[in-house]
Amino acid sequence: MLPAPPKDEAELLDRARALRGQSLESLSARFGLSLRGAAVATKGKVGELLERALGATGGSAATWDFPALRVELKTIPLGTRGVPSESTFVCSVSLLDADRAEWDGSWVRAKLARVLWVPVEARADGSRAIGEARLWTPTTEQEDVLAGDFEEILGRVGAGGIEGLSARVGRWLQLRPKAAHGRVRTDAPGQDGDRVSTVPRGFYLRARFTRAILADPGAVP
Amino acid sequence: MLPAPPKDEAELLDRARALRGQSLESLSARFGLSLRGAAVATKGKVGELLERALGATGGSAATWDFPALRVELKTIPLGTRGVPSESTFVCSVSLLDADRAEWDGSWVRAKLARVLWVPVEARADGSRAIGEARLWTPTTEQEDVLAGDFEEILGRVGAGGIEGLSARVGRWLQLRPKAAHGRVRTDAPGQDGDRVSTVPRGFYLRARFTRAILADPGAVP
DNA sequence: TAGGATCCAGCTTTGGATCCTT
DNA sequence: AAGGATCCAAAGCTGGATCCTA
Numbered sequence: 362m363l364p365a366p367p368k369d370e371a372e373l374l375d376r377a378r379a380l381r382g383q384s385l386e387s388l389s390a391r392f393g394l395s396l397r398g399a400a401v402a403t404k405g406k407v408g409e410l411l412e413r414a415l416g417a418t419g420g421s422a423a424t425w426d427f428p429a430l431r432v433e434l435k436t437i438p439l440g441t442r443g444v445p446s447e448s449t450f451v452c453s454v455s456l457l458d459a460d461r462a463e464w465d466g467s468w469v470r471a472k473l474a475r476v477l478w479v480p481v482e483a484r485a486d487g488s489r490a491i492g493e494a495r496l497w498t499p500t501t502e503q504e505d506v507l508a509g510d511f512e513e514i515l516g517r518v519g520a521g522g523i524e525g526l527s528a529r530v531g532r533w534l535q536l537r538p539k540a541a542h543g544r545v546r547t548d549a550p551g552q553d554g555d556r557v558s559t560v561p562r563g564f565y566l567r568a569r570f571t572r573a574i575l576a577d578p579g580a581v582p
Numbered sequence: 583m584l585p586a587p588p589k590d591e592a593e594l595l596d597r598a599r600a601l602r603g604q605s606l607e608s609l610s611a612r613f614g615l616s617l618r619g620a621a622v623a624t625k626g627k628v629g630e631l632l633e634r635a636l637g638a639t640g641g642s643a644a645t646w647d648f649p650a651l652r653v654e655l656k657t658i659p660l661g662t663r664g665v666p667s668e669s670t671f672v673c674s675v676s677l678l679d680a681d682r683a684e685w686d687g688s689w690v691r692a693k694l695a696r697v698l699w700v701p702v703e704a705r706a707d708g709s710r711a712i713g714e715a716r717l718w719t720p721t722t723e724q725e726d727v728l729a730g731d732f733e734e735i736l737g738r739v740g741a742g743g744i745e746g747l748s749a750r751v752g753r754w755l756q757l758r759p760k761a762a763h764g765r766v767r768t769d770a771p772g773q774d775g776d777r778v779s780t781v782p783r784g785f786y787l788r789a790r791f792t793r794a795i796l797a798d799p800g801a802v803p
Numbered sequence: 804t805a806g807g808a809t810c811c812a813g814c815t816t817t818g819g820a821t822c823c824t825t
Numbered sequence: 826a827a828g829g830a831t832c833c834a835a836a837g838c839t840g841g842a843t844c845c846t847a
Binding site: 627758763 | 815816817818819820821822823824825
C-alpha cells in the first residue's frame, strides 16, 4: 500500500523525518522494491524506494517529484565518514535550444528552487539507513553562483559546440555524459553542414556543493 | 664576489627583480654553487643560491635571512603549469615549550611577518629561471587564520602529545617531520613517566596557500 | 528517451620520509 | 641541531562511462 502524495510541505517533511533511522532493508520490504544483487545493478533503486515511501508521483516524466508542491526529492548517499562523495544528477539538458536558454525559466532553476534532501547513511556493518531530511531553498548568493555556472556552461555549448565542453567547467554545476547508449540529435552543424548526433548530457551538482550545504544550508563553498 | 646585505627593502626588491628571467645555470656559475647531480641530492641548493645572489646573511642560525630588515626569503618552485605544487618549510618547532607557546612572540609569526617570495619557474626544456619576486605581509584576515592554525597545532601538542598529531591539522600551516635521522628530547612524559625523544618537526605552509597568495597576495583560500 | 543514479581508472594531492651544508 | 628544501607512495578526487525501469 503506497502512500498518497503529501498535501503540503509540512506533511512531506513529517513523513521524511519519520523515516529517520530506518534501514533500507526494512523500507525495501514494506514498499516492494528489491535492493538485492550487485551494487552496479541497483543504481537508482534507492532513489525510487524513497519516492515510493514518500508518495512522490513524478515517475519518469520531466516534472518535480511532488508536482503540486513543486518540490524535488534528492537522496544523498553518505560515505562511512558521513559526507557525500558522489555528484548529484539534476536533469538532462536540451541541446536543441542551448543557445537561447536562460537561468530564469530554466528547468535546472525550477528543480533546485525547493529540494528535499534525504541523506542515506552507510553504517559500519555495511547496512544503510535514512538520515535527517531537510527542505532547502538556495540563498540569493547561492543562486547567483548556480546561475553563473548555468550560463557559462550553456554559453559554451552555444558558442563552441558541446563536444569540446569539459565537465571541469562550473563551480557547483557541471555538464556530464548521461546514459551509456543513448544518442540525441543537435542542431550543431557537422563537418558537412549536416546535423550531428551526440551522447546525451545532464547537469550535475558537484559533491563539494552537497557536502557543504548538508553541513550548512547557506554555505558558499 | 658575493653581494653585501641590502641596505633596505627597496634595494633588496630591486636586486631580486634584476634576477628575473635569469637561468639557474647562469646564477650557479656566477655564485659558485653547483646544481649538478641527481635532483634528490640537490635539495635546498636553489634556496642557498638565491641567498648568495641577494646578499642574505642568516646562514644556519635561527634568524631572518636579512636580519637588519627582518625579511625572510622563500624560493618557490613552480611546476610546468606555473603554480607551486610543494609545501614550504617555515621553521622548526621547539617541542620543549609547546604548551606555553603563543602566536604573538612566536618564531613562525616573526618569519611570516615579511617575506620575499622568489618564484623559480620550470621551463618546457627542463631548465629553470627566476620569476617575478614580491614582498608580502599577511593581511589581518590572513594572519588570523595563521594564528588559529598555530594555536590549534601547538594546543594539540601540549594536550595529546606530538606523536598523535597528524599533518592534516591546520588550514594553511601544518606540522610535519623534519630531517631523516635526528632525534630530539621533549618534555612530554612517556609511559613510564620519563622523558621521551621524538623525530624533529617543522611548520610548513601548504601548497594551496602559496599557490593562492602568489596569484593574489590578499587571497583567503 | 525520461527519470533514478553509481562505478572506476587515471589524475591530483599530500602526509610522512628523506637529502645536503654549516 | 639549525638552515635550505624535495621526493614519492598512497589516499583522495572526479570526469567520463555505465546500469536499471517505465
